[in-house]
Amino acid sequence: MGEINLQEIFIYIYNIAFIILYLWVINVASYAYKITNNNLFYYVELLFVILIIDSTFAFSFDLLKATNSGLNIFDRAYYLARVLFFLIAGDLYVKLVAKMLSQKTKPIFYLPIISVVILDIIHVIYFYNDNQTVVWQRSIQDAGIFVLCIFYYFYARKRQKQTKNDFLYNKVVFITALFMALSCIEGIVYFALYHLSSIAVQRLLSYMKVIGLSEDLFSVILSLLIIWFARQEEDIANKNQLEILLQHKMNQYQAMIHEKEVASEDSQVVGFCEYYKMTKRESEILRLVLKGKKNQEIADELFISVGTVKSHIYSIFKKLEVDRRSQLMHVFMEYKEEK
Template identity: 25%
Template sequence: MIAIFVYNILLIILYSITMAFAINSYLKEKNKVFLLISLYLAFFIFDNIIIYMTEFINSFAQSYDQAFMSAPAVKTIIFMGNAFFSISIIAELRHEKLKPLHYGLLIGLAVWMVTVPLLANSAFKVWLYYLVNQIFLFYLGVYCWRGLQKDLPDLNKGYLKKLAIICLLFSILIVIEDSFVIFNVDQYSSLTTKIYNRSISEDIFSITICLVLFYFFSKERQAQEESSPEEQETAILVQRFCHAHQFTQRETEVFELLLSHHTNQEIADQLFLSLGTVKTHVHNIFIKLDIKKRTQIFPLFEDYQASTPEKITLKKSSDFS
C-alpha cells in the first residue's frame, strides 16, 4: 500500500509540475496551445485523484463502482475533457480549427458513454464503455499522422509525429490491458461489484506525454539560456521600443518577427495564428509607428537604437516580403 501511495503522489507531482510549465509558458507567450495543454493536464490530475481514492478509501470505492455501473458521470466527464482538449491541441499544431467532423465525434463519444451504461450489468458492458475511448485515441494518432502531409513548420511536424506514434501505440496497449482486467480481474456479479480502476497502460501513456512536454519546455529554456549577450540586449531593446509605442503583447511578438525579416505567413506559422490575424496586427503596428510599409521599420528601430547605450547592429536583408 505504501508503494501505491508513493506512486500516486509521484504521478500527481509529475502532472502538476508539467502543468505549471504549461501555465507559465501561456502567461509569457499568450499562446492558446499552452492553455489547452494546461487544461488537458488538469484532467490527468483529477482522474488520478479519483483513482487514488478508490484505492485507499473502501467506502468511496464501493459507491464509485456502483455508480459507475449505472451512471458513470465522473469518468465520462474525465474522458470528454481529455478528448476535447487533446483534439484541440492537435488541431492547433496542425494550424486549423476544429471541424464539424470533430464536434460530431465528440458528440458521438458522449452519447455512447451515456447510452452504454443503460445495458444490463456485465463485463462486456464495461468493456464497450472503455473501448470507444481507445478508438478515439487511435483516431487522434491518425489525425496527427495525416498532419505530417500539411505544409507546417518542422517543429510542429516533429511533435505531430511523436504524438501519432504515442496515440497509435497506446490505444492498442490500453485495449489489450482493459480486455484482460475487465474479463479476468474485475467482479461484476449481482452480489459484488469490484472494479480495478487503474490502467497501467494509461499511466504510462500520461507519463510519456508529460516527458514529451518536459523535453519541449526544457529545450525552449536551453535555447534562451544559450542566447548570446548581444541577443539578450537586442531582446531588451525591442521590449523597450514596443513599450514606448504602446504595443500589445501579441503586437510585440509580431514586431520581433518582423525585425527578423519573417513574412506574414512565417509569423502566422510560428505564433499559431491565422494569416488574417497577423495582417491585422501588422496593420496596427504600422498605425502606431506612423509608417506605411515594413521597410520603414528598420531605420525607425535603428534610430531608436542609436539613442540608447546599447550598441547593436541589425542584420541586413533585402527580403522584406
C-alpha cells in the same frame, strides 16, 4: 485480508505519484505559456487539470469504497461523471490536434470523442458491471483517442506549410496512437481472461482493473516530453527576448552617437558660418545645402522663393570664393579637418 490491504496501499501511492507528476506538468506548462504565449501550452495546462480532477475523483471513490464509509455511493453516477471528464478532456485533445496542425478545429475531429461518449453512456446505463465497466470505459476512451490520432495523420499529409515543430508533433502523435492501441489490446486481454478461475489470473485481473499499464506508461512519457518541449521553447523565447533587448540597447546607443555627431556637425556649421561672416539666412541655406537639399526643397522648407534661394547661394559662393556646390562642400570639409 493483508494482501488486499497491500494492494490498496500500492494503488493509493500509485495514484498520488501520478497526481504529483501532473502538477509538475501544469506548473511547467503554465510558465511556458506565459513566456512563449503559445496556446499549445494553455491547452496542455487545462488538460492536465482535468486529468488531476479525474484521478482525484477516482482515487476518492476507491478510498470511500475500501473504507466502507457508509456513504451512499452510486457506481453508475461515478462512471457517468468520468464520462463527463472525458468529454471535457476530449475537447482539449481536439484543440491540441488542431493547434499542432496549425488550422482551425474541424467538426470531424469531435466525431471519435462524441462516439465514445455515446457508447460509454449506453454501456453504463444498460450493461453496467462492477468488474468490467472500468476496463471497458478505459479501453473505449483510448480507442477514441487512437482514432483522433488517425485523423491527425490524415490531415497532416494534406498540409503544405511545414513548421519547425512538425517532426516532434508527428512523433508525439505516433507514440500516443501506439500506446492507445496497446491499451485497447489490454482491454481485449482482460475480457478474454475474465472467465478463467485460476487464482493467478484473477490476481492479475484485479490489478488490470485498477491500473491501465499502457495508458499510465504513456502518461509518464507524454508528461516528460511536454516538460522537455516546454523547457526548449522557454530557452528559445528567452534567447529571443535577450536579442530584442540587446537590439534595443544597440539602437539607443546608435541614436545617442548619431545625436552627438549631429550636434558636433551643427556646432561646426555654426563656426564655419561665423568664420565666413554669413548672415542668418545664408547660414540657414548653407546648412540645407550641406545636407544635399535642392533649391526647390530649400525654398519649400524655408517658405521663400526659389529666386531668393539662388540669390543667397550666389552670395555664399562669393564669400567662399567657389562657383559649385562640390567646391563648397570641399571648403567645408577642409574647415572640419582643421578644427
